[in-house]
Amino acid sequence: MTIAEHKSHLIVLGKFLGQFGIKESEKAENIPGNERFFNEMDHKIDQAVHYNGWFTRENVIFSLQQWSEALSPENLDKWLNRYDFSNKGGKTVGIVMAGNIPLVGFHDFISVLVSGHKVQVKLSGNDKQLLPLIADFLMQLDNRYEEQIQFTEERLNNFDAVIATGSNNTARYFEYYFRDKPSIIRKNRNSVAVLTGKESKDELARLGDDIFRYYGLGCRNVSKLYVPQDYDFKDFFEAIYEWNPIIHRDKYANNYDYNKAVYLMSEYKILENGFLMLKEDESFGSPIATLFYEFYKDEEELRKNLSENEEKLQCVVKKNPGEKEIGFGKTQKPELWDYADNVDTIEFLLKL
Template sequence: MKTKSINTSLNDRITAFAKASSLLSSYLEGSLKALTNDGVSWHDRIQQRLELAQRKNSWFTDDTLEFAITQWAEALNEENLTIWMQNYPLDKVTAKNIALITAGNLPLVGFHDVLSVIIVGHHAMIKNSSNDDVLTPLLLEIATSFCADLASSYSYVDGKLENYDAVIATGSNNTARYFEHYFGEKPNIIRKNRNSVAVLTGNETLEQMEALSKDVFLYFGLGCRSVSHLKVPKGYNFDLFFNGMFVQKGLIKNEKYLNNYDYNKAVYLMSEFDLLDNEFLLIKEENSSYSSPIASLGYSFYEHIEDLAVEFEQNADQLQCVVAQGAAAATVIEKLGGKNAPQIVDFGTTQTPGLQDYADGVDTIQFLLTLS
């Protein structure tokens, strides 16, 4: 296909998404009374789509869907969008077709890429994951209801991708090899597996551990920003850690989570691993990987924060976030020497990135601008 003429200005696009933000906020507040263009209540339309998304992916629960929608309702306000765009030279963008292959492990996990392409002024050719193919069309439908010409900025691809100028693809290490082979001749961003870790010193408070529980358990630990590994000093006492995790005990009532917990516990016990177990989370010593199965965490010991900083610098391409505070955070930041990844964040904030917090530390907007 030829690139469609983009019939909107940057201000039009910002205004459309900002109005979508307000509509989503009204829905979340229970005060949404507006009607769609075909006379249906927006409240009912949104509710129906959320229910459909949940039926198609049982990891998408009421809580995780509400959290994701809330995060985007807050991110898409006019001030945030304006600040995000203000330092990029968007006045000479020539529209290109950008193929987007999205992941589906979290609700709306691919929407930042979609938004980035549209807000810059390119055309997004969206190939949604079958695990999350309801929510992005919903948000775009809402935004387009406020600016009909926004429809020229995106389309959906069900079959083979053709006639694209660049690619942004997100997947596993295995799919990345396929993406690199298939799309390697075009400008691209290809994302692989990454994990997030938390650095504990033994001086944390219960409040900090409860905040960390969000980093561990939000979205059931399925995201690259979910903490999957703990770095702890030798002799660390896990009592306070487990006390902080206890606020998430209700997760064990989720059937899929329970099945993973039971399965992984059985595997670990048959393999005679030494486990720490609080009846809904398993942790075991792990020195070879930052990843861990659902309902479990790995941990490894360190002697000096400086050693950790060197390790993170050497393995930066495997890490999305490092949760750390105080002197530990400062030491890691200094060693990374300005690298954009991993991102160093406070306890409880891994799942609340801003618009400027790019996956893998790769500035998507800057990449898109190089295409014009």
């Protein structure tokens, strides 16, 4: 299959995914396979929400809409035109997927396909409803995908390379188990935001998206703030208040209550607004419903600190972002060329 054919199929897939809405889905005309797959996809979205208490329809639809926007002709050209696909591929690449947010392994999945390799997918039990149907949709667009795509509930076998995502603990297992294969092993990462005190209300509101989308479960979610000395959190709390309904979600509320009790019993000083707690802490990874913060005195010293901890960070969010930083409200809207852990997946696959 040529790269042009892969692009054309992904463009159609993007249009297919863009049909689904939070309250109502709108069936578009002239999408191949829509008669078969439209209602089934709507059903699978509901199933995904049923099987994973952290998946709401709003968050699943948000993920589908982001992928729909990403799979545009312009984005696909910008992503793929920089590579030489003359290598015919033909290897089998195993993917061990995480299940913390909807379709979290989808980028790896399409990267393997466009690189001309076969993909063997081991899904997380927390997110196993959507991708098999998407794979079926691609297969009806072009039956050659049937030879490229395989799902397994057992251990990966007969593979040439692997991409595995998990915690720091599971990464140690992955590194040992896949030690004889070319691999990308992803560990825990966190994202931080740097505030100066000069942010507008709109910028702070968009930061709320970076914090609360997917309940903060993704590595791209902001889990810590760096703020200047004597920073007043009043404007921050006011700007993010639109997210207050999140406390009515049982799993989030349970974490809020539990962590608040732990902090109070431990006599930690916290700031809170009824749905988010702020705790001063040097760590990067905060518990659900908690945001760590740390004061800084010197911006240059802070840049040095973040640079030294680059391998622990996925995103650095700030006003007027630099080359390796991003603006407020964009952490959960990555571009196709924004690679996890800054490891170029396509480059890795083309070298196999």
